[in-house]
Amino acid sequence: MKQLICDFAHDDLKLVEFHTSNGFHSIFCFRIIGGFGSYMFGMSEAVAKQSTEQTDAFKNPSLSWMIGFLFVVSFLGLFSVVPLRKIMIVDFKLTYPSGTATAHLINSFHTPAGAKLAKKQVKVLGKFFSFSFLWGIFQWFYTAGDGCGFASFPSLGLKAYENRFYFDFSATYVGVGMICPYIINASVLLGGILSWALMWPLIDTKRGEWYPADLKSSSLHGLQGYKVFISIAMILGDGLYNFFKVLSRTLAALFFQLRGRNASSALPIADNSSPESSKTSYDEQLRTRLFLKDQIPTWFAVAGYVVIAAISTATLPHIFHDLKWYYILVIYIFAPTLAFCNAYGCGLTDWSLASTYGKLAIFVIGAWAGASHGVLAGLAACGVMMNIVSTASDLSQDFKTGYLTLSSPRSMFVSQLIGTAMGCIISPSIFWLFLKAFKDLGTAGSQYPAPYATVYRNMAILGVEGFSALPKNCLYLCYGFFGAAILINLIKDALGKKWARFIPNPMAMAIPFYIGSYFAIDMCVGSLILFIWEKIDRAKADAFGPAVASGLICGDGIWTLPSSILALAGVKPPICMKFLSRGANSKVDAFLGS
Template sequence: MASTTKTDENNPSVTEVDHESDEAAAMERVFSNTEVPSWRNQITFRAIITSFILSIVFNFIVCKLNLTTGIIPSLNVAAGLLGFFILKTWTTLLNKFGLLKHPFTRQENTVIQTCVVASSGIAFSSGTASYLLGMSSMVASQLETGNTPINVKKLSPGWMIGYLFVVSFVGLFSIVPLRRMMIMKLKLTYPSGTATAYLINSFHTPKGAKLAKRQVSVLFKSFSFSFVWAFFQWFFAAGDDCGFASFPTFGLKAYAQRFYFDFSSTYVGVGMICPYMVNISLLIGAIMSWGIMWPLIEAKKGIWYSADLSASSLHGIQGYRVFLAVATMLGDGLFHVVYMAIMMLFTIIKTGSKKVESLPQDENRSQLTFDEQKRNEYFTKDQISTFTALGGYITLAIISIFIIPNFIFPQIKWYHMLVAYIIAPILAFCNAYGCGLTDWSLASNYGKLAILIFSGWAGMGHGGIIAGLAACGVMMNIVSTASDLMQDFKTGYLTLSSPRSMFFSQVIGTAMGCVMSPLVFWFFYRAYSVGDPDGSYPAPYGALYRGIAVLGVEGLGALPHNCLKLSIWFFVGAILVNLLTVVLKRYEKRFGVYRFIPSPMCMAIPFYLGAYFAIDMCIGSLILFVWEMKNKKAAKELAPAVASGMICGDSLWGIPAAVLAMAGVKAPICMKFLSASVNKRVDGFLGS
């Protein structure tokens, strides 16, 4: 990142990154003549309206991504870019008519970005495609085990909205007292927050405005293409396995093993945003599972598991798919949690000793740069007291402990909730710290651990599956919102936005998400067969999260033959792969091969879904790679905008498509692909 690279003006061989750092270091001098509005004036009515509109758009995008593969790229850039475009257009129009009272500031842009990302963040942590969906009868019937009334809950937007409101705000108060330590003293990078801040700062400089216009233009061109392409595909998808989404790109046998390109511009765009190794890891995982392991295990049908079981039974082939994926994810998650804790401890000890030795008097203000002095001044200007933060956390926790067991989930007891709220701030700090170092949030991993602990504690007969999934929601929301808020504090620090405006923007965005996320999910839920593994919206994490809860309440004896051995191997393998990556990273200059080691977490995702989306994302990587080969500068500046447009256009087609489905309107054509022999039989049948 540019923020961590030192500059050397006297070095003639200075790199491109050094130029970026030098420009970033002078940023606050560029804005020295611009008045910084008070925190109340940073949260404007027009910013909230813009945030509301974009939140609807981004909730549809995140919901669709959640319900298909569960892979969600960073949308911070798109939020900042679209927020800039909308308000810049509006203020320019008002200025032409002489009606503009207040100019559009970078602080206002930051407020919009914070609100939108907070809202779309709830769309992920709300669990509508994971732990809440795992409570439904649809997912319960697929896994069979634990399909009892006490371990199933009927989904409804009413109680889902209420549940989110009582658990989503607690995390905002859990880590507020540590903001100065993490941002100013430890100077954690928070890569996404830093990148977004530089983007917003560049938009509001004379030079940056030109680039922003190009990015917006490219974004809307790709958006238009993606939307029209999705609309065109709809005409050929009149039934199951119809249309371009079921195109047997590599042949019918490969298609049967879920290897094909489904022409989804959403995941081509996601592939352009995600790192190359993420996409390659997905493809490697798909080849390992659907290309090698599952055919070999299916050959053992009747030996390892009963031949009479359905394909969706957790005691058959589905059990291997679910639990090997779960074991890999848990191994990867456990390694990162432990590694981050050790890394955090050593960094705090090391940083603390350096502070004592070199900065004995109030951090030695004379050693700070102009930008640091300016940013520290505004970051400490509007305080949020520790008493307010602690009081808010305790009050909201008490409300949650009372409401959830008594009115929403009687399966989880008040003492379960109390334990969760005692340990959650510790995990929230660990996650926020790790996110500041690596940009990698482990919220879902903490949620999975909560499922195992609380489902086993409650027991199957007392609704342990529902209890574990509900506890997962409590933990995920606290841990996720805490790290998101600290990211926003970092963005606010670098744009001179007040911590209070960041906090209240996060509150407003969270409130929007608590309402929008269940409603948008319900829109898809009523229009499609959400959770059906063979449908358009398989929502794989619903079954995976419920599978973890089943494992928690039943223990390892519930697994099919040899599944436990394989799960242990994959669990250990995930830890060893991560350990190898860390070791090789220490010798980066000598070897540099750690970048080519696949991610176990990413490899596990296709175990359940197949390779089709991995192929889409690898094509996105290929497009970006070729573009960078031809024009690296243009690719760096415009690729995120192109990818965002592709994601937005294809995802937004889901709204009219869902409306048509709910109205009973079907596509006029079914484009289907048959083998020559099957086609001959069909022709013979029709001819007769």
């Protein structure tokens, strides 16, 4: 039996393939934190032009250096966590909820009921994939110019459209809304209402008092500065709270587990321990025996990390001239410890804090490099750190999946290496295709605004320029929203699970502060569809809801590839569908009549 599961999500690309062979399942997956929508694209000239600070500090994406960069930084996390796999999975028995859920899903395919359900799910996915793909083709015919098509439909009125409140008929975001928890979708909508319906109109009335009235809309010294930095403050507040929360739980759990071990016994590394069969069930004994059967020598993992780190330290300064070799060396000295913390914390909470470690690298390396070199150095360091700690936690999740599905750790590790190498080529190539097809990629208000690229770049600017880059009273508002994010999390943790699910998520609230609420409305439509479906038939909604959502997302996503090819070939849509107010329409009619 052979199954293929693909998951495309933002910058991550993951492929899982498994088959039965002599009682083993081999799992092949890869994930690349390319940062094409965040730190990497934040280096580009397109994003730099949207800011009035450090506009000359940019490095435009190029297929050659992106592939080279990913090759020298994407493997370190894999080698750093290999010697600890037995500690994580067998000795500490960390749950890794996502890895466990994936294992149960894979195992269910090998039962008659599971196979029958899987066939039905694939049929449903295919139907909605086709619908989403055809809907993308239909919309394309009406997008001959800027602001044309259904994506610019002022469904809630022209005034609401000006403040980024409208339904843009995106099958992708409707599907995402069906997958995301209700509270996440509600949090995004709440953040959009708080910012675009209340805060930004009020701050705009202070034009000329809090900031000069003649500034460009993209200037960080104007309204744009409030949008960007208040959003960053909430993201940092939420991220730092969860970082210290997970770190404290990690250290506490590690302390109690180590204290509970026999003080005379050595710390168990994958090469020198055997399962305690008398204390475990037969299934656990079998899993542990098979998990430890194919050894990956510790010396091999350590040597691999040292060799790749040396190559990376020598190579990266040639890719990013602002990133000095000693910055990289310091990162690689501390990275294994941070990778362990992230992998251990992910095993406890299912929460990877790779982006928080990346932001930490932005501020530390950016401040160290100084104002003249810090922006690009900080963003590049962010990419290095995120790749290491993220791949470490991802591989640990996959080891847990392999442990529960009787997979060979050695074959999994080799498959990870092969898959990561594939991702280093495939991911930049797809991004490069988008970059060439959509000339306005990363521009605010475009089809693909890449808001996190601007956020990450402005984090780097803040790290090297300090608070002098902020407009009047922006710093106090940032303090307030930073504290509010922490307070919301404290309240959420203080309440029980029964009530905590009604508390909004600060990270989700911060996203629309910069880009608007149009996608939040799409996501809420998806939530509404799922909610009604669950009320009508809960069993079918649980079984086929993810398949419907995946079909909507994949169909719309796949259409972007042929649309990109059409754009590269110079083929343009034949119709522009725009919406005007009655007064504007009268003026247009009068002009055309004259």
